[in-house]
Amino acid sequence: MKLSTAIKYRFKYQMKAALFFFGYFLLFAIAFPLIGIFVSGTDSTVSSDMLFASMLFMIILAFIGVSSDFKLFIQNGMSRNNIFLSSLISNFTLSLIISCILLGIKQFGNGLLTQKLSLTLFFVDIYTKENLMTSFLLLFIFLLFASSIGSIMGVFNDRVTGYKKLFVIATLIMIPILVSLLVKIISPDFKTSIFSFILKSLGIYPDGNKPFSLVLSLFVIFIVLSIITYLMNYKREIKRINA
Template identity: 25%
Template sequence: MKKLQTAIRYECLTSVKYIWIFYTIMLSIVAAVFITLKLCLGNNENISMSALENSSIIYIGILGVMGFTEDFKMLIQNGFTRKYIFISTISMFMFIAAVLAFFDTIIGSVAPLVMTEYKNFFGLIYGIKNQYLLNWLLLFLTYTFVSSVTYFFVVLFNKIGKYFFIAFMVALGIILGFIVPLLFVYVIPENVIQNIFTFLSRIAGFTSDGTINYLYPIASLIIGAGIFGGITYLILRRTELKT
């Protein structure tokens, strides 16, 4: 148990400095763009941006890709089991997701004071306003889900190799971008398509009576992260680091 705590502490502490770097860069860019537009357009123009959380989604997705090789190599060389490596990595993702969600919730509540038309990520989707705990929870689960997906792909890449992974991604792209649309247009009956979209809207939380049930997206994100995390662990148990 002490080794597991050591691995978790290592993963979380090494990630803190990158969070500060990320927010410093992001907020500097946002401030520079805002000031430039203000100077160019004048004070009478309403300048607004929305959903800055997209930057955090990209960041944690990249983190899921970049954080595998060196950490896996270091922990394996220091006698940590793959189970401990997996748990510590997921713990790191959840820690970063919680921190990002916290700061993004604060930014989302402060930004409208400067940009009156600003809406946060889930404000655009659900119209969430001044529901800070709910916003934090949805962001936390979204970031955790995204990191689980990218972690799955990088572990799969390491397991099957570059060429098989490229072939897999090409095949996946063809299926999602070509075959599935053709099936929707020419093969699948219209009522089935309607049922599919109804199901997707339900798991997103939109109900038939026009209200929003937030338990559905919360459960969907937890289940999705659990599925990708479980598959990743099964792959990681038998993987060797490729150089």
């Protein structure tokens, strides 16, 4: 199977899933509540955040796809490198498209029904203050970051089984506890430096939020997660679909 064929295959079912997601979201998060408001005649406003739902969608889609696609592609003679590239390119493209659609829905919905509808992109709105291009860039990075989380979770779920999986999950759960204990014993100056670095990485500065710092941080994490996913995928066992 060629790389272009794999990308088209992934993109086709991803777009179908995206259409279903947007249809479901528009119907249950916007249309039905608005109908209720108009019928009742109240002055309430429908508030819906689209960022978290979209990120969750990207995580789930990447999680499912990274497992099923690998099995299909590897049995059709596709190399692991091309499988990884097809996933990366399709997720990148889908993130771009969904970012455009989300911003379009927000602009159109809020402009059309100003008094009845309030669509938000929570963190994006906080950082960008309605700057369209900056909003698009940050939203795109959020979705790309979400897809990388879904991908690494999918590969991990497929590769690690049994007691190994339980051990890794338990270790991940313990990490925050160990970090909190470590924070308590380090010197105040070092603690201040760490918190200052974290805040700057998140784009939080004394004079206001800096979206491009957050974009850079998320992009670096995306690169790291993608590399880990690639390495985990490199020696991944070949399992037949009907096995």
